[in-house]
Amino acid sequence: MQPSPDRALVIVGHGSHLNSDSAAPIMQHTAALRTRADVRALFSWVQPAFWKEEPALGDVLSMLDCREVVVVPLFISEGYFTEQVIPRELGLSGPAPYHELVDGKWVHYCEPVGTHPHMTDVVIRRARTIIGGEPVSPDETAIVIVGHGTLRNENSALATVNQVAALRARGLYSEVEAVFLDQPPFVDQVTEVVRAGEIVVVPYFIADGYHTQEDIPEDLGIAAGRGVYQNPTVVAGRRIWYSGAVGTAPEVTDLILERAREALTEPPPTALPLPPACAAQQAFVAWVETAIRERGVAEFGQIAIRRSPPGFELTHHEDAPDANLATHTGLTYAEELARLTDAGEYRPLKSAPTLRHGWRLCPLDGPGLCRAVNGFYPASIVFWHQVREGTLAIVPWHETAARQTGMFRAARQLTAQQAQDVAWACCDRSVCLKRLLWDLDAQTPLELDRGQGALVCREACSLFVSMARTVVTSERPAPTTVELSPADLESLRALFGAALVGVALDREGEVDAPLNRRRLRYLLRKIERADRG
Ligand code: SF4
Known part of the structure; x- marks a missing residue:
C-alpha cells in the first residue's frame, strides 16, 4: 500500500475542545487542496493536524504512510506555537524553515502562512x-x-x-x-x-x-x-x-500550497524505510477481510465494516445495514461525520462513544478504507498494529506532563492521587472507548478498568491534560473542608449519578464548567473515596 507520490502535506492548526470554529479554516483548506490536480501531483494525501484536537500533532507523523512529509502551520504569526509547541510535538529540533529526519520520515517544516508576503x-x-x-x-x-x-x-x-x-x-x-x-x-x-x-x-x-x-x-x-x-x-x-x-479567505489555500512548494528544495538525504503505517494498513485490511469472512462484519470502535463489492462500506455499528442510511462516497466524509454527535454537539474526542448514526460510507478500496477509519479514529490503525506487534511506544504521564508549557504547565503539578481520579473521570468506557495503556510512571500504575477493544491510548490526550490543569488550578489553594454525614454523601452520590444521565450537561471539552461530565465524574470519585474513608 505504498502511496504515489510518496509525500503528504500536513496542515497544522490550533483546534479547540469547545467548538469546531477553530478547526474550520483548516478543514476548509484541506478539502480544497484535496480536490486539486496540482496538489495531487505533489502529495498523495493532505492531512489536518491540531494542538487541541485530533489528529494530535504527536500522532500525525505515525499515521501517515508516506516517507516524505511537508508541514505547514496555518497560524497568523511566528511565536510560541510555531517555534516551540509544533516542533516539540512533531519531534523536530529546529525552527522553520527546517528539514529533518523524524522516525524514518523526511519532514519539511514551513514558516506560518500568516507571514507569507502575499x-x-x-x-x-x-x-x-x-x-x-x-x-x-x-x-x-x-x-x-x-x-x-x-x-x-x-x-x-x-x-x-x-x-x-x-x-x-x-x-x-x-x-x-x-x-x-x-x-x-x-x-x-x-x-x-x-x-x-x-x-x-x-x-x-x-x-x-x-x-x-x-x-x-x-x-x-x-x-x-x-x-x-x-x-x-x-x-x-x-x-x-x-x-x-x-x-x-479562499486565496489562503494557494498560500498553503506555496509554503509547501517552497519547502521542497531539499530532497531526502538517504533511502528511507517503509513507514510503519504501510504494514499496519495491510494488516488491518487483512484483519477486516478475515472478520467479514467469518462473521460478516468487522467492528472497530463504533464502526461496522462490511463488504460492498468491489470494496467495503462503513456504517455505525448500531445501524442495521439495510436501514435507510444517508450514503456518502468521499473519503473526507469520515472526518465530517466524526465532528458532531447525533444532537449536533461538537466531539472534541474522537474516541468518545458518541459517534453519530444514520450514514453509510462506500464504496471504499483498501487504502480508502484505511483513510476513512483514520478519519473517524486518527492514528488508530498504526497503533492497533503496533500493539499486535509489540512495538507501540507508550508514554507515561510524567513524560507527558513534563512536556506541558504555557498555561498547561500547571498540569505538571498533578499529584498521583489527582491523576488517578482524573483518569477515572476521563478514561472510563462511558466517556472514551480507548483501551488505556499508559501509567503514571514505571512504579505507579493507573488503578482503573483500562477497557477492552481495538482502539488504544498510548499517551494522555489533550483533553486529559486540560482536565489535569483544571484540577490543579481549582484545588489550589487547599479546597474548603465541609463535613458531610454518610447520608449527605449518599445524597450527593445519587445526585451526581442522576446528573450524569438525566440533565443537559456542559460541553464535552469544557472541563472547567460545573456540569461537565468529566468534572462531575471527578467529583463523584472524590466523594466515593471520602465515603470509603
Ligand atoms: S487519555 Fe483517557 S480520555 Fe484521553 S484518549 Fe486516552 S483513554 Fe481516552
Whole structure:
C-alpha cells in the first residue's frame, strides 16, 4: 500500500475542545487542496493536524504512510506555537524553515502562512469584497487591521504591525492602522485612530470564532446580536465595514500550497524505510477481510465494516445495514461525520462513544478504507498494529506532563492521587472507548478498568491534560473542608449519578464548567473515596 507520490502535506492548526470554529479554516483548506490536480501531483494525501484536537500533532507523523512529509502551520504569526509547541510535538529540533529526519520520515517544516508576503493581497481582497459594488473610493477609505496583541509578548502584535507596514507601502488607502483586542490602541478606539469617513476593519485572525464574531463587533459598536452585524454600520458618524477573518479567505489555500512548494528544495538525504503505517494498513485490511469472512462484519470502535463489492462500506455499528442510511462516497466524509454527535454537539474526542448514526460510507478500496477509519479514529490503525506487534511506544504521564508549557504547565503539578481520579473521570468506557495503556510512571500504575477493544491510548490526550490543569488550578489553594454525614454523601452520590444521565450537561471539552461530565465524574470519585474513608 505504498502511496504515489510518496509525500503528504500536513496542515497544522490550533483546534479547540469547545467548538469546531477553530478547526474550520483548516478543514476548509484541506478539502480544497484535496480536490486539486496540482496538489495531487505533489502529495498523495493532505492531512489536518491540531494542538487541541485530533489528529494530535504527536500522532500525525505515525499515521501517515508516506516517507516524505511537508508541514505547514496555518497560524497568523511566528511565536510560541510555531517555534516551540509544533516542533516539540512533531519531534523536530529546529525552527522553520527546517528539514529533518523524524522516525524514518523526511519532514519539511514551513514558516506560518500568516507571514507569507502575499497575505497583504488577501487583506486587500477581503477589504474590496466587503465593500462590494459600493461607490467607495479607496483614497477616502481607512483600513484598520485588528490583531490579538498582548503586552505579555511583544511578538504577538508583530504580524499585524508588519501587515500594516506592507499595506501602507502599497499606497492604496488614505490611512492604514492597527488596533488590538488585548493591548492599545484597542478595538473600541477605531474611530479615534483614523479620520476617514469610510473605515474597513479586517481581523488578522485565522478562524472566525468568538473573537471575530463577538468580541470585535461588540467593541466596534456594530454588533446587532450575538455574531450579527450589518455592513456598513454607522458609528459616530463614520461608516464601518467589517470582514471575516483573513484565514478563511479562499486565496489562503494557494498560500498553503506555496509554503509547501517552497519547502521542497531539499530532497531526502538517504533511502528511507517503509513507514510503519504501510504494514499496519495491510494488516488491518487483512484483519477486516478475515472478520467479514467469518462473521460478516468487522467492528472497530463504533464502526461496522462490511463488504460492498468491489470494496467495503462503513456504517455505525448500531445501524442495521439495510436501514435507510444517508450514503456518502468521499473519503473526507469520515472526518465530517466524526465532528458532531447525533444532537449536533461538537466531539472534541474522537474516541468518545458518541459517534453519530444514520450514514453509510462506500464504496471504499483498501487504502480508502484505511483513510476513512483514520478519519473517524486518527492514528488508530498504526497503533492497533503496533500493539499486535509489540512495538507501540507508550508514554507515561510524567513524560507527558513534563512536556506541558504555557498555561498547561500547571498540569505538571498533578499529584498521583489527582491523576488517578482524573483518569477515572476521563478514561472510563462511558466517556472514551480507548483501551488505556499508559501509567503514571514505571512504579505507579493507573488503578482503573483500562477497557477492552481495538482502539488504544498510548499517551494522555489533550483533553486529559486540560482536565489535569483544571484540577490543579481549582484545588489550589487547599479546597474548603465541609463535613458531610454518610447520608449527605449518599445524597450527593445519587445526585451526581442522576446528573450524569438525566440533565443537559456542559460541553464535552469544557472541563472547567460545573456540569461537565468529566468534572462531575471527578467529583463523584472524590466523594466515593471520602465515603470509603
Ligand atoms: S487519555 Fe483517557 S480520555 Fe484521553 S484518549 Fe486516552 S483513554 Fe481516552
